Amino acid sequence: MRAGLIQLTSSDDPAANLSVTEGLIRQAAADGATLIATPEVTNCISLSRARQEEVLRQEADDPTLAALSALAAELGVHVLIGSLALRTEEPRFANRSILLTPEGRIAARYDKIHMFDVDLGSESYRESDGYRPGTRATLAPLGDARLGMTICYDLRFPALYRQLAQAGASIISIPSAFTRPTGEAHWEPLLRARAIETGCFVIAPAQTGTHAARPGDRQRQTHGHSLVVDPWGRILLDMGREAGFACVDLDLDAVAAARQRVPSLRHDREYEGPGAQ
Numbered sequence: 001m002r003a004g005l006i007q008l009t010s011s012d013d014p015a016a017n018l019s020v021t022e023g024l025i026r027q028a029a030a031d032g033a034t035l036i037a038t039p040e041v042t043n044c045i046s047l048s049r050a051r052q053e054e055v056l057r058q059e060a061d062d063p064t065l066a067a068l069s070a071l072a073a074e075l076g077v078h079v080l081i082g083s084l085a086l087r088t089e090e091p092r093f094a095n096r097s098i099l100l101t102p103e104g105r106i107a108a109r110y111d112k113i114h115m116f117d118v119d120l121g122s123e124s125y126r127e128s129d130g131y132r133p134g135t136r137a138t139l140a141p142l143g144d145a146r147l148g149m150t151i152c153y154d155l156r157f158p159a160l161y162r163q164l165a166q167a168g169a170s171i172i173s174i175p176s177a178f179t180r181p182t183g184e185a186h187w188e189p190l191l192r193a194r195a196i197e198t199g200c201f202v203i204a205p206a207q208t209g210t211h212a213a214r215p216g217d218r219q220r221q222t223h224g225h226s227l228v229v230d231p232w233g234r235i236l237l238d239m240g241r242e243a244g245f246a247c248v249d250l251d252l253d254a255v256a257a258a259r260q261r262v263p264s265l266r267h268d269r270e271y272e273g274p275g276a277q
Contacts, residue, residue, distance in 0.1 A: 001143065004028030004036040004247045005205040007226045007239045011212035012046035014055055018064050020243075022071055028245045029075040034102075035142065037080040039205045039226070040152050040177040041095065044085050048217040049130055058087045065098065073104030078142060082175025082205050083112065083151050085131075092132040097149050097175060099140050108140030110149035114157055120181050127153075137163060145170045145252055148200070152176040155190050158197060165198035166265055170255040172200045177207040183223025188235070195229040199259040201250050202229040208241050231258035 006024045010017045021042055028036045043064040046052050059065060064084060072079040079100040086094045095112040111134025116127040137160060138149040148164030148171070155174050164172060172194065178187050187206075195202040208224030224241035228248050237248045259265060 001145065001250045001252060002032045002034055002247055003203055003228065003250055004031065004033030004245055005203065005226045005228065005237065005239060006036065006038045006245050007206060007208050007224060007243050008039050008042065009209040009211060009243045010039070010042060010045045010207060012044055012048070012051050012055065012214060012217070013212075014043045014064055017043055018067055021064075022067065024245045025068070025071060025079065026075070028247055029077050031245075031247045033077065033247045035078045035080065037082060037173060037175060037203055037205045039082045039207045040175045041083055041085050041207070042081055045177060045207065045211045045220055046213060046217065047220060048214065051214060051217060052085065052093065052130065056085050056087050056093060059084075059096070062086060069100055069104040069106075071104075072100040072102060076102045078102060078107075080147075080149075080173055080175070082173070088132065090132055093130055094134075095127075095131050095151060097138075097151055097173070099142070099147065099149065108138050108147075108149060110134065110138035110151070111136075112151040112154065113137070113160070114153045116153040120179065123179060123181070139164060139167050139169055142171065148172040150174050152178065155194065158194065161194045161198050161200075162265070165200055169198070169200055170252060171250070172198065172202050174202060174204040175206070176204060177220070178223040180221045180223050183225065187223055187225060188227065191227050191229050192233045192235070195231060196233040197264070199231045199255055199262070199265065201231060201252075201255065202227070204228070206239075208243055231255050
């Protein structure tokens with residue numbers, strides 16, 4: 001399987017972001033990619049709730065989803081929209097990853113479970129103020145493979161990845177918009193750990209750079225370094241900090257080989273919790 005990763009510097013203008021994304025997907029498909037993955041919040045990065053209320057749409061009406069569905073069908077490839085910020089029937093939005101088939105149909109959806117509510121000192125975030133958390137893990141068919149779908153902050157919760165691998169995932173997606181401080185410290189080691197622990201390929205398309213916003217609105221900066229990690233923890237691709245696309249071949253036989261060498265997914269044992277008498 002040849003995977004293409006799209007690294008973006010999305011703004012708070014969905015139409016402008018879509019134009020860039022479509023162009024990069026076309027380039028990745030021309031380079032032979034049959035699975036093309038975009039980052040978290042492909043359609044809009046904004047820290048302004050007012051701007052989000054202005055430009056975000058429900059899934060059925062989202063122009064980015066409609067356009068990328070048509071593009072997947074035109075190119076005959078799987079497109080993993082890392083995530084879209086979408087309106088819901090509730091006041092809060094959804095941060096939703098969507099896998100499209102080569103016919104342009106939705107094969108699977110995943111709403112981000114773990115909300116990024118942190119205080120980094122220089123920066124603070126309360127994702128749960130604007131987004132409702134998802135409640136269900138998602139495993140999707142992907143040709144001869146199965147894809148475990150996650151998003152960004154999920155990366156810090158290894159139990160989710162173990163469950164996906166034990167349920168049959170051979171590839172795990174972690175589209176992200178990692179902050180600069182946390183990305184520099186934790187991005188690569190956490191991605192490698194999740195690949196090693198699960199014996200899966202990890203594909204992690206990321207947002208990068210300084211994201212344009214309306215005058216007076218706070219701007220985000222993201223880490224970049226979209227990565228692909230193999231089941232033994234080797235980095236197959238690191239895109240650095242420039243927006244663009246890159247492709248890499250995934251040998252799916254490596255999943256079984258890694259799990260045969262270290263069959264830890266079969267070695268779970270029951271045990272008492274700390275403090276048990």
